[in-house]
Amino acid sequence: MQLNLRHKLDAMLWDIPKNQRSEIIDVLLSDPFETFQNDDKLFIRALNSLKWYELIRLLGRQKLLLLLTDANIQKLFPAQRRTYYTNARRLLSKYPLPASR
Secondary structure, eight states, rough: OOHHHHHHHHHHTTTTTTHHHHHHHHHHOHHHHHHHHOHHHHHHHHHSSOOOOHHHHHOOHHHHHOOOOOHHHTOSSSEEEEHHHHHHHHHHHSOOOOSSO
């Protein structure tokens, strides 16, 4: 899974020079919560690029819930994505979700 996630993160950061992209991915994989907490633009990219279960595997349910703030959700486009993550936040706060599909 780590290699597949690394490939998806590489694609997510396509517009960043290759050497910087590799550094960002290494930091992101070592401490995703801290990285996303300090860089909301990167978190918004992840919300737009990664699948739901990839985000849960990367961050964990509780940490993903902490990052899904109103301010972050309002930065998403299109409006359907904002609705999707508003509902996801509501479900994360109510029900435990398995990490597997």
